[in-house]
Amino acid sequence: MADEQDKDTQTEAAEQAETDDQTEGAAAEADGGEDMETLRQQLQEAQAQADENWNQVLRTRAELENARRRAEKDVENAKAQAMEKLAGEMLSVKDSLEMGVQAAQDDSADVAKLREGSELTLRMMDQAMEKFHIQPIDPNGERFDPTYHEAMAAQPSAEYEPNIVMNVVQKGYCLGERLIRPARVIVAKAEESSQEGGDEAGGNDDSNDET
Numbered sequence: 001m002a003d004e005q006d007k008d009t010q011t012e013a014a015e016q017a018e019t020d021d022q023t024e025g026a027a028a029e030a031d032g033g034e035d036m037e038t039l040r041q042q043l044q045e046a047q048a049q050a051d052e053n054w055n056q057v058l059r060t061r062a063e064l065e066n067a068r069r070r071a072e073k074d075v076e077n078a079k080a081q082a083m084e085k086l087a088g089e090m091l092s093v094k095d096s097l098e099m100g101v102q103a104a105q106d107d108s109a110d111v112a113k114l115r116e117g118s119e120l121t122l123r124m125m126d127q128a129m130e131k132f133h134i135q136p137i138d139p140n141g142e143r144f145d146p147t148y149h150e151a152m153a154a155q156p157s158a159e160y161e162p163n164i165v166m167n168v169v170q171k172g173y174c175l176g177e178r179l180i181r182p183a184r185v186i187v188a189k190a191e192e193s194s195q196e197g198g199d200e201a202g203g204n205d206d207s208n209d210e211t
Contacts, residue, residue, distance in 0.1 A: 082132075085131075085132075086128070086132055089127075089128035089131065089132075090128065092124060092128070093121060093124050093125050093128060096117070096120065096121040096124060097121055099117065100114060100117045100118055100121060103117065129173075132175075133175060133176050134173055134174070134175055134180070135173065135174050136171045136172070136173055137149075137171060137172030137173060137174060137182070137183040138168055138171050138183065139165045139168065139172075139183055139185060140165055140166075140167065140168045140185075141160075141164065141165065141166075142164070142165050143163060143164055143165070144163050144164070144165055144185065144187045147179070148172055148174075148179060148182055148183060149165065149172070149182055149183050149184075149185050150172075150182040150183065150184045150185065151185060151186070151187050152169050152184050152185065152186055153186050153187070154186070154187045154188070154189045155186055155187075155188065155189065156188075156189055156190065156191040156192050157188035157189070157191070158191055159188075160188035161188065162188055162189050162190050163187060163188070163189075164187070164188045165183075165185045165186070165187060165188075166186055166187065166188040167185065167186040168183055168184070168185050169184040169185060169186060170183065170184040171183055172184070
C-alpha cells in the first residue's frame with residue numbers, strides 16, 4: 001500500500017511539474033508576443049515620425065526655393081523699373097538734341113539760340129544723371145589719384161606742383177561709390193630746365209674740383 005501511495009504521489013508531482021512547465025511556457029510565449037507587439041508599434045511610430053520629418057524637409061525646401069525665385073523676380077523688377085526711369089530721362093534729352101540739330105540745319109539759325117538750347121540740353125542731362133546718383137569726376141588742380149584718374153601724359157609745369165592734375169582731358173564718372181570711368185588727365189611734373197641746371201651746376205663743381 002505504501003508503495004502504491006508513493007507512486008501516486010510521484011505521479012501527481014510529475015503531472016504538477018508538467019502543468020507548471022506548460023504554464024510557464026505559455027506565460028513566456030505571452031510575454032514574447034507582447035514584446036513583439038510593442039516593438040512593432042514602436043517601429044510604426046518611428047516610421048511615421050521619419051515620414052513626417054521628411055515631409056517637413058520637402059516643405060522647407062520648397063519654401064526656400066519659392067523665396068529665392070521671388071527674390072530674383074523682385075531684383076529683376078527693380079532693375080527694369082530703374083532702366084525705365086533712366087530711359088525716360090534719356091528720351092527727353094534725345095528729344096532736345098534732335099530739336100537742336102533740326103534748328104541748326106536752318107541757314108538763318110541764330111547761333112546764340114542754338115547755344116542756349118545746347119546748354120539747356122546739357123543741364124537736362126546733368127539733372128538726369130544726378131537723379132540716378134551718377135557723379136562726375138573733374139579733378140583739375142587735385143593730386144593725382146590712380147583709383148579715379150588715368151594719366152594720359154606728364155608735362156613739366158612751373159605753375160603746378162609735381163603729381164598735380166593740370167588738365168582734364170575727359171571727365172570720369174561714378175555711380176554711387178562704384179567707378180564707371182576714370183578721369184583722363186594730364187599730370188604736372190618738375191621742369192626739366194631746373195633738373196638740367198642742377199646737373200650743369202654739379203658738372204661745374206666737378207671741373208672746379210679737378211682744377
